[in-house]
Amino acid sequence: MNLQNLGWNQYFEDAFEEYKQQGFEVGRVTLEHKRIYRVLSRHGELLAEVSGKLRFNALERQDYPAVGDWVVITLRPGEPKATIHAILPRKSKFSRKAAGNTMGEQIVATNVDTIFLVTALNADFNLRRIERYVLTAWESGANPVIILSKADLCDEIEQRIQEVESIAFGVPIHAISAEQNIGVEALATYIYEGQTIALLGSSGVGKSTLTNALLGEGKQEVQAIREGDDRGRHTTTHRELIILESGGILIDTPGMREIQLWDADEGFSHSFSDIEALAETCRFRDCSHVKEPGCAIQRAISEGSLDKNRYASYVKLQRELAFLERKENRQARLAEKAKWKQVSKSQRKINEDLY
Numbered sequence: 001m002n003l004q005n006l007g008w009n010q011y012f013e014d015a016f017e018e019y020k021q022q023g024f025e026v027g028r029v030t031l032e033h034k035r036i037y038r039v040l041s042r043h044g045e046l047l048a049e050v051s052g053k054l055r056f057n058a059l060e061r062q063d064y065p066a067v068g069d070w071v072v073i074t075l076r077p078g079e080p081k082a083t084i085h086a087i088l089p090r091k092s093k094f095s096r097k098a099a100g101n102t103m104g105e106q107i108v109a110t111n112v113d114t115i116f117l118v119t120a121l122n123a124d125f126n127l128r129r130i131e132r133y134v135l136t137a138w139e140s141g142a143n144p145v146i147i148l149s150k151a152d153l154c155d156e157i158e159q160r161i162q163e164v165e166s167i168a169f170g171v172p173i174h175a176i177s178a179e180q181n182i183g184v185e186a187l188a189t190y191i192y193e194g195q196t197i198a199l200l201g202s203s204g205v206g207k208s209t210l211t212n213a214l215l216g217e218g219k220q221e222v223q224a225i226r227e228g229d230d231r232g233r234h235t236t237t238h239r240e241l242i243i244l245e246s247g248g249i250l251i252d253t254p255g256m257r258e259i260q261l262w263d264a265d266e267g268f269s270h271s272f273s274d275i276e277a278l279a280e281t282c283r284f285r286d287c288s289h290v291k292e293p294g295c296a297i298q299r300a301i302s303e304g305s306l307d308k309n310r311y312a313s314y315v316k317l318q319r320e321l322a323f324l325e326r327k328e329n330r331q332a333r334l335a336e337k338a339k340w341k342q343v344s345k346s347q348r349k350i351n352e353d354l355y
Contacts, residue, residue: 001040001041001042001043001044002042003026003041003042004193004194005193005194005243005247005249006028006040006243006249007028007111007113007194007195007196007249008026008028008070008194009194011091012026012070012088012091015070015088015089016070016072016088019072019085019086024072024073024074024085025041025042025043025072025073025074025075025082026041026070026071026072026073026088027039027040027041027046027048027070027071027073027082028040028041028068028069028070028071028241029065029066029067029068029069029070029071029241030045030067030240030241030242031067031238031239031240031241032065032066032067032238032239033238035049035050035064036048036049037049037050037065037071037084039071039073039082039084040241040243041073041082043075043080044080045080046073046075046080046081046082047080047081047082048071048073048081048082048083048084049081049083049084050064050065050083050084051083051084051085053085054084054085054086060105061105061106061107062093062095062105062107063087064087065084065087066093066107066108066109066110066239067109067110067239067240067241067251068109068110068111068112068196068198068241068251069087069088069090069110069111070087070088070111071084071085071086071087071088072084072085072086072087072088073085090110090111091110091111091141092110092111092112092113092140092141092142093107093109093110093140093141094107094108094109094110094112094115094136094137094140094142094198094200095107095108095136095140096108096136108198108200108239108253109198109200109239109251109253111196112140112142112196112197112198112251113142113143113195113196113197114142114143114144114145114190114195114196114197114198115137115140115142115143115144115145115197115198115200116145116147116187116190116197116198116199116200116210117130117133117134117137117144117145117146117147117200117201118147118149118199118200118201118205118206118207118210119133119146119147119148119149119201119202119205120148120149120150120153120201120202120204120205120206121148121149121150121151121153121154121157121160121175122150122153122154124202124204124205125160127163127164127167127309128309128313129202130146130164130167130168131167131168131271131310131313131317132317133200133201134146134167134168134171134271135268135270135271135272135317137200138270138271139268142198144168144171145171145172145173145174145187145190146164146168146171146172146173146174147174147176147187147201147210148160148161148164148173148174148175148176149176149177149178149201149205149206149209149210150177150179150205150206151175151176151177151182151183152177152179152180152182153177154175157175160175161173161175166307166310167271167310168271169273169274174186174187176210178206178209178210178212178213179206179209181213184210184213184214187214188246190248191214191244191246191247191248191250192246192247192248193246193247193248194247194248194249195247195248195249196241196248196249196250196251197248197249197250197251198250198251198253199211199250199251199252199253200253203254207252207253208252211242211250211252214244214250215242215244215245215250216245238254239251239252239253239254240252268317268318268321272314274306275297275306275310275311275314278296278297278300278306279296279297281296282294282295282296282297283295289311297311
């Protein structure tokens with residue numbers, strides 16, 4: 001199998017050089033299931049598990065392979081299986097906070113060049129959710145593209161596009177109907193040999209239908225949305241990397257009704273550059289943007305040039321990130337403590353064996 005077709009480039013070649021000298025092989029993770037990985041390599045498809053050393057050194061979820069990762073492997077003689085010894089540095093990483101009250105990172109996809117943020121033009125259309133997706137996409141290091149799906153069900157397409165443009169500056173927007181094959185051809189400009197595309201969005205927005213349209217076959221199962229509320233049903237149940245005949249690579253993901261931020265410092269400034277530019281023109285440098293005289297943000301809201309809902313979203317996301325940072329710092333301290341406790345325990349065991 002040609003590694004270039006899987007997205008291999010000079011960035012990964014340089015990172016792999018030291019392992020190559022030691023006789024290791026390399027492969028790309030296409031599927032993960034309970035710490036068992038399907039990996040594509042120049043030897044074909046392999047089932048792989050992480051080595052004991054990698055597992056011992058892993059402190060967080062990001063220390064384990066994820067779909068899209070390039071991993072350093074050794075082949076097991078006589079069987080299509082491999083052992084994963086290391087993960088090559090990631091060029092990009094789309095993450096969100098794991099669902100629930102636990103503090104942890106959920107890696108959705110790695111080494112992605114372009115993220116198709118898919119949202120349906122039906123009752124499930126939500127600007128605030130799109131805002132979150134765009135913010136997280138910028139933070140990942142990949143380029144976001146907004147796909148407004150099910151355009152055949154909408155009579156206000158231009159209005160919807162204008163609404164999305166107002167919260168996603170400079171992000172390409174495409175209105176399509178994968179089922180009716182309307183507008184899908186415009187997406188070909190993003191898909192070519194070596195390029196990795198990830199499809200992200202809520203359940204039922206049409207990701208699987210779009211995947212089938214791009215594949216030209218019915219590989220992904222699709223289901224109808226629920227009647228009454230236009231809410232989607234889960235079709236894709238796992239993340240999977242798929243090779244397209246065009247030479248591109250597609251990562252389909254399960255629907256995400258909720259996307260909690262994990263880390264979005266750079267993405268935040270990119271997504272809300274309009275508000276941060278306004279804040280720079282306030283009369284007072286420490287303006288809280290509430291009641292101070294000469295507040296540019298409050299003036300923009302009153303004049304109608306800044307949507308008050310967008311500013312409310314900005315404030316809410318700021319608070320969410322601040323809370324997340326406090327929790328993350330505490331978890332980092334606990335993880336470091338656990339690491340040295342394990343090291344100390346291992347050292348005592350070595351001393352006992354020696355003496």
